[in-house]
Amino acid sequence: MPVEWQDELIALGSSAGTVAGVALPIGILSFVWAKRIRAPILPKWALPTPRWTGLEAIFLFAASYILLILCGELLSQVEFFPRILPTGSIEPHSVPAIAAVGGGTTAYVTDPVAAATRVRMDGWVRILAVPLLLLAGRFVRGRVGQFDPPVSVERSPRCANLTLAVVAWGVLTPAVFGVNLLSNWVVTRTGGVPDTHPLVSIGSTDRTIDVFVFLLATCVLVPLAEEFVFRGVLIPWATRKRYGPVILLVVAGVFVASESRTPTGWRVAPVVFVGLLGLGLILLYKLSKIRSRFPIRTTTAVYSTAALFATVHTGVWPTPVPLFLLGLGLGYLVARTRSILPAVVVHGLFNAVSALLVLRGQTGG
Secondary structure (H helix, E strand, C coil), X not given: CCHHHHHHHHHHHHHHHHHHHHHHHHHXXXXXXXXXXXXXXXXXXXXXXXXXXXXXXXXXXXXXXXXXXXXXXXXXXXXXXXXXXXXXXXXXXXXXXXXXXXCHHHHHCCCHHHHHHHHHHHHHHHHHHHHHHHHHHHHHHHHHHHHCCCXXXXXXXXXHHHHHHHHHHXXXXXXXXXXXXXXXXXXXXXXXXXXXXXXXXHCCCCCHHHHHXXXXXXXXXXXXXXXXXXXXXXXXXXXXXXXXXXXXXXXXXXXXXXXXXXXXXXXXXXXXXXHHHHHXXXXXXXXXXXXXXXXXXXXXXXXXXXXXXXXXXXXXXXXXXXXXXXXXXXXXXXXXHCCCHHHHHHHHHHHHHHHHHHHCCXXXX
16 A cells, blocks of 8 residues: 555544544434433434425525625625735635535636635635525425425434434445545546645644634535535425436536536546436336335435535546445435434534544545
8 A cells, every 4th residue: 555545544544533532422422312212213214205396496406506606795895805814815806706515616726825715715605605595495494385285204303313423424434535535546547636625725724713614614514505405405305206316417417517627628537427327327217116115216316416416526526426425325314314414413524524634734535
């Protein structure tokens, strides 16, 4: 094993161990409480309640992008960034406002100072945008949710969800980071160069406020927003109609097409990847005809939302490959528990490992 890979594994293990020091006590206490009230850790598999209509899903998915842009412009107009950014950083007005979820053109900001400024701006923007997104979701359900048919849905207690989340994080984290290292190795062996995630540009910093905002955005706000949209809205919506997952795969293809064109030409690998995801969806539909008890609507909804979740991160290749695996795990948790809480916790703990790597000056592979 090359020396640099050993260093990366050591850094990953150290960061994961730090996060585990916080997560394990919470998981143990939650498990003890769940046992006390006799709550099942993993409930029986059942279809999630289809709560969101197509218009609601489109509105909230678009809002997750538009609110970032609008809040970025608002903070720029009131000259908030010059007051809060480090002295000597590039003028915020010379950096594009804010990319949507997944990085977008952030990956192509090559100037390190500009990229670090962009990351700091992104954190502050999310502090404003994410609560607005959640409020928008609540407003939409308050306006049109009254027309939902009355359905009794049994949800897992929070203590059981927290226990399951810690266990799932312990399983998913090494698997996802392992796939990430393998994907980077394949890209390198085939003559390519893995993209550097824009968050790495922030590096180590001695400003407490920068560290706080970075951790808040990465470990709390991003998981809340992405899990609300991808798992909380799109999975229930995709179970409403058989063609729902197909539509999500088409949207995933649009994201790949928009992000695969770089200043040096088109990238083939992301296009092949989304094509394979499409073939996988077809295979799932074929399997449903063989197994009559196969929960096809839930399974294809989880699969297609994981595919979309992965492909919106195409700007940093080959990140979508391991994120697809993460999306499958998060979607499974939501489908089984009928709550986004365990997915938010797993997502936040997973991002915490990456955040520690970044703050320690590591890339995480």
